[in-house]
Amino acid sequence: MATAPRRLPMLLLAVVLSSSYVDVSVLEGQTYWPLHPYCSTTGNYTMDSRYRLNLLALVADLPARALDNSFYYNGTAGESPDEVFGLISCYADRNWTQCHDCLYAAAAGIQQSCPFSRQMKGAYDSCVLRYSNESFVSVADLSVAFYTWNYSREDYPASMNNTRWDLLTRLAAEAARSPLRFANGSVPYADRSQSPTTMHGLVQCTRDLNSSECSRCLTEFVSNLSSVFPSNTGGCIKGYSCYALYNIGDDDFLRVTIPPPLAQPPPSKLPPGAGEAPPLAAVRTSSRTQLVARVFAGVVIMLVISSSLLVCFLLGRRRRNRMARQVDTFDDDPLEEDFEKGTGPKRFRYSDLAVATSNFSDQMKLGEGGFGSVYKGFLKELKVEVAIKRIFKTSKQGRKEYISEVKIISRLRHRNLVQLIGWCHGGGELLLVYDLMPHGSLDTHLYSSNTILSWPLRYEIVLGLESALLYLHQDWEQCVLHRDIKPSNIVLDMSFCAKLGDFGLARLVDHDRGPYTTGIAGTMGYMDPECMVTGRTSAESDVYSFGVVMLEIACGKRPAVSRGREDIIHLVQWVWDSWECGRTLAAADAQLNLEFDDREMECMMAVGLWCAHPDRTLRPSIKQAVSVLRFEAPPPSLPAKMPVATFTATVDSSFVSASQLTGGR
Template sequence: MNSRIQNFTGLAWIIIFIFFSKAPHFSLSDPRIFEAGLLCGKPPPVPNSSYIPVFVEEMRSLSQRVTADDWGNYTVHSADFSIYSLAQCHSDLSHDDCLQCYAASRTRLPHCLPSASGRIFLDGCFLRYDNYSFFDERTDPVWDKVNCNSTVGVGVGVDVEFGKNVAELMDNLTAAAVSNRGHAADGIKGVFGLAECWKTLTGDGCRECLAKANREVKTCLPSREGRALNAGCYLRYSTVKFFSNQSEDSNRNSGVTKTGTSIAIALSVAFFCMVSLFAGYASYGRWKRRKQRRSNLGRISYSYNKSNLNFKYETLERATNYFDGSRKLGQGGAGSVYKGTLSNGQTIAVKRLFFSTRQWVDEFFNEINLISGVEHKNLVKLLGCSIEGPESLLVYEFVPNKSLEECIRNKAKILNWKERFNIIVGTAEGIAFLHGGCSSRIIHRDIKSSNILLDENFNPKIADFGLARCFAADKTHLSTGIAGTLGYMAPEYLVKGQLTEKADVYSFGVLVLEIVCGRKNNAFEEDSGSLLKTVWKLYKTNRLTEAVDPLLKGDFPSMETSKVLKIGLLCTQASVAQRPSMEEVVRMLVNENCEIPEPNQPPFLNSMVSADSGQSSYSTNSSSSNTVKKLGDRYSSAESSSIQSCDL
């Protein structure tokens, strides 16, 4: 729903832009809609479903101020977030050109969504939104940029005289802009330039911003053109005169009053046409959405469509008391989960996706396709879904004792040894079933304590298959983008993006150590070392039982706990080949007479990477981040091969 609002609003602004670009101009000036820079912040881990409608309202209010004054700032606050925005046209633009430039910036800036911040520099205007008050921000050491790409031809080579002219002009402009309410435009000896400060800055703020811009834009030499794009100002030089002279514009516009009546009539007709177009588009949009829903449903298997798994959105709304906050069970990387009760009394869990981007859609259908036909006592059962409402919903069986993470991190319940052992065995059996017991080989990719749910008897059920992948039996690995949770991700997958079942084995090994030791694995913990390092040190000194959760107060079988910890270390070995399969893990856990090999040292990520120990799931299309580069030399990767994954 949010994306449809965004698309509709974007189309509206495109129509406005087309109208202004095709309508008769009363000035020979150029709206200068060349994109000098588009800077987007990082998307939030959990996009808020109400963000887009608020963003649209923010831009609508900002547009009114720009229409009235050629600039404006606006702020809106909600319970969960705030949006601050600023738009300003360069002072030399005519009002019509300003509206054209703003319309162009308004259609491009939403490309930053769902990020909570974005700014766009066009050669004639500036537009920015953010989650904090930036109105008096002069410079930004992170986001201030220089654009030296020339739109007027190739560089002029090493020309000392040209450089002197640019330097002289930039110095003159920065001084003139400070004394002229933040704007100056001039040219000398074949070089032209413009300086513009945002109107929310003080005189001192403008001076500071332009001083930095002056220093930085000169680094573009010997380019024929350069732009400094700072938080509080814009500075440009060029060998082509690109700005407008207000006196010339005034003469050109002297005849405007003579055609005022014609203009009013033309604008009225244009407005009527736009309203008609909007109405037609709305009707077309409703038809297209219905068609898209039918198409989306077609992506799900035939057996699923013919079953009773397709819930009505209104039914799930009523079941959760319209997603009442008191019904919220938890929140993950893809959405919030609510407890619901159907009309027949059945208790369910409803997963509500946050944002209708392609990523979420892919994960939604991926989860449906993978587990709708897969049943096992240690896998959360998918009961159905809804894609007919404003957001996508997944319906699962209700698991009353929440997640294993609640027991480990929040100590919601102190699990005795028998319960812990059963959770370990059940989780191992569930993963082994995914790897070889069902019709497709499925790799979960995000095995962790928050994705292990506990039923009324504290039996484990693996949940959240949005990141899971399946592949043919004759293939050895997938080459894919990284997705998972730091601290649980296998090193060869983190480094090369090469995915095998052994990635799940590694994650399971970390989980085993967490369950037995009663603490989370912080991969980058510097003080006491990561959980893997702690257990490994105790293993090397024959003191494994010291790693067991002290809350058990010694009430556990020492031989069995040592055996389980040893299996956990086996699963987390750096070498892929030396890790056991999940089938072998199950056999080692349940068979008392099974011989357990001696493990080798696991990888200690905290000694190789300096980073935050965040535990949220994420995905990326590249494995070349700084973190991965630092790890790359520590592991050898298997030979790459192409693979065809299951259809989503």
Template sequence: MASRLLLLVAVVAMHMQLYAVDAKTLRPWPPDCSTTNGYTGNSQYKKNLDQLLATLPAAAAENGWFYEGSSSSSPASDPDQMFGLIMCYADRDAAECLDCLSQASAAITAVCPGSRSARVVYNPCVLQYSDASIRHEADLTVLICCLRLMSELAAAATASPLRLANGSTPYLGSEEMYGLAQCTRDLNGSECARCVSDYVGQLGSRFGNKTGGVIKGYSCYLRFQVAPLAVTLPPAPSQSLLLATGGSSSSSKIGMVVGVSIGSVLILVVLGLCMCFLLWRRRRKQAELHEETRAMEDEFEKGLGPKQFQYVELAIATDNFSETHKLGEGGFGSVYRGFLKDMNLHVAIKRVSKGSRQGRKEYASEVRIISRLRHRNLVLLIGWCHGDGKLLLVYELMPNGSLDKHLYSVDNRLSWSLRHKIVLEIASAILYLHEEWEQCVLHRDIKPSNVMLDASFNAKLGDFGLARLVDHARRSHTTVLAGTFGYMDPECGVRGMASVQSDIYSFGVVLLEIACGRSPIVVLDDDVIHLVCHVSDLHSQGRVLDAVDPRLNGEFDAQEMKRVIMAGLWCTQDDQGMRASIRQVVSVLRLELPLPSLAKRPLNTDPSSIETNNV
């Protein structure tokens, strides 16, 4: 019985008026503060209380959001010994719980100043302290009474000839909660009950945080407030009027009642069917989410290193995902800088936006792929967290950010020796993905913004949200086209499929971009062309080194530069069959193979025109 009453507290608590203290203080429901034997600001009791309240939040965060303890500065016999308890409610998420834990202690002293014992309920958590040990017995106090009062008044109005009832019930201390329920007197008892019961059911959603409210309709009326209501009862109707009204149209009233009853039944049936459908669809989505979560966990278990984190750990690491910790934001979520104290490690935490279906797909792709990959030039996945719709991935932090920010920085240009090292490291990563791992991994989004640089400017390829696995025997294609405009293989627009060759094309664009210091879309003399087209034009004229980034001021190794540019042109040949493999590219870049002999393209032939001409 006690557990059922406690459940009632949790259910009806949603409908409480928030007890306002000030704009910055966490607002509780009506508190229970002792008013006798208060403490002073410099007393030992106050010092013990401050110590206890400072201990409870951190202890609860590490103890499953619940903690019961006492101040430790006094022996148990000391009258100033303090006891306390704090807990989060399960219908709130981790972020709300952490907010409540961190603010509850300060808020309780604000709403119960000088009280030797206090009990306060907030939306996300409950906190109490006392100079006596916490009693481990159920407290059956219900913190809201308007629902019970209005339910009683609804029943009374149904039975009243006047179809109205008013009354009150104790609320807080000496305060009273007053209520009124009334129907139009044309309704019989059952119709009045149906109307006011429906309105009572709406009180929670309409006035969840109010100590007063009104619902007024054409057939019935509800009102409650913490103040007396000026109710004027109407005079009783005369018997002759009742007889005249009742006898003149009895048959029409019977027909009206039958019609209303049938219509009501039909409406209830339709509403019932709609609710059943919505519940079925919700359960199916929950089941699909559960299966997806289990599948992702199975995939992570195949990996050797990633750790499963609790959401609260990552929230603490990022100061509850504050804006000051945000490193960047993409189409499907944000990335935050965090610090894991237990591991003494700075990390980057990627949080997928709620409701982003594409974001969930990308998260699942990273679960399946990057958790199983290990290479010095791939961004390392430290861990993961998913549950309750939250999806997070934890990576090693790359302090120097992405390659594109350095390629186009005005103040911090990359030297050629550093660019050449980065080129070799990206090529090494792609060689591992395409040929050296157990399956062929198609990255499908190779571009400078997905190349991350660590503290020593070592390059690491990241963001496997669009990646796909194919068997080495079927590495020629996959079924879905994806990527970023400017880096996508034009041939994919014709065939509608990405492939190893399309990854090679994207890498070729990146090679040219690093050498030339230009984005894939180039503006020349009011003409907009692709970078591949621009460099091909210069190659056709025998002036390939004229494409070099002018910000290098001629400070580069000509042989290395020419090999990078020619490798980029080889990777971006129109015919996929004429493109280099990643192993051939690596050999050319390492001076292990001679430069390729490439046919000269017609001047100003934009590769993207292939797609346009075939649409």
């Protein structure tokens, strides 16, 4: 909304007098402060600048406009280069009075909250207010303003997390489709130790966002709830573009402020006789002839158009049927029984996935692994880009990997795990649909000459990976053994946040269960030496793989390290040699050009060696490794030389040295 200069005095007066003429629950002289506001510090405006006048004019107008528009409004004031863009919106879980007071008090205190800042983002208890010298509407801001939570906790967090995820993801989809961009609802919930109760949820986006941006924002926030509040009975994440909250048991929890959309006004009644046609007797013969001619011409034109549309439709349907290979319907399949416990992801039609990938063309292929190829696709129904994994038909293990992937990953909820969106096994194809990770796999970044991962990013990637493993090994209802942790199975989202994927080899075991025989599975170089010999796997086997990946990230070298033309040793042995000589930092990735934190580098290498210890009984739990990486516990005490462990092979009862598998001498 551009404001004419002649209106500025009246609008400025409105700002000055707003606290006097509006009933606002703020004491005289008190500023209504936002929680942890963002205030820009460069290019500040001055007291007598045109930008300040435009800002005051805009914030004076926003509250009243929002009250007239279901508690939301965005607009502009002035012209470039002093144009101000502003947005104000109420949180739907606050009552009318709280919302009303917040709108006016936030606007009145804008200059005290961020004096002279050209950009400001402020989240208050009941509303959010933003302004900037650059347009920000229509693009979701994923930053978190603040958290609120209940201190009481659930005894069985896995059950609560599943219920919360199902409720909030459903509400997020409803909000993205709603004109008001919000949805609330409740579902029955029963803790094993308590009587049945109810879980309530509410999600909301600011109404400048389209359906896709709203969905992107809410998906991020709902995902964060699982890691931020793993067992709290209530919690809320509020941001500048969206927020999500849930609560268990309080029936008065959801008192929604925003009214429903206004009904369309009924059609106005015409006075008697208005619009009536003249009597047929009054129409002359010539007029009747002209009318017949016009109707006949119209009918002919409509027939031509209809015929053309019908031909186009039939040709298009034939083309789509050919692309879909005539497998548009769901077949009855015994696999359905295997997916009874899977929740969350949906089943797709093969035709939809074929269209999304241009019939799985080579131009859409992102890569190829041991059991299938991965394609980039766009789902028109969800308006989202995805990665679609197509299992090789000739792979004997393909069906097992497919079932394992759907049954396990569909039940897991963590911000550092790849999210499975859906699956398809129609027409003899096995397809898995995931969120598309814009930055691809960690593997490509570690060994690409085009991009070099900075040290802070590498350290955050390791912390994200350990957070995922902590959830898999200890925080979920069962222990999940991944069995194939390696850089190519770690992908990076838009913010370079690490997400662990590919659960085709994963197995579920009870907590506190020791190693058990599963057969050899994994990737050479990352597999626990004991597992390779005995076929027994355990949580310590994943810890070993995690240790190798840590060393790979720190050193920029693959597990097989060459020391000459024919001398190749394992990365663990190579780093341990540097540790023995007291030259640990010399093993750091040369591409970093010594641009790293020495303390963090030494810590990562020490924890990497600790996790990759040849003797699994001397490896840390993932929780212990996390404590050291976060500098909450002292570093491990490691021997100078790499130990050599021995263990009994189950195949021929012979003793095999771990050094034979790790390259030790």
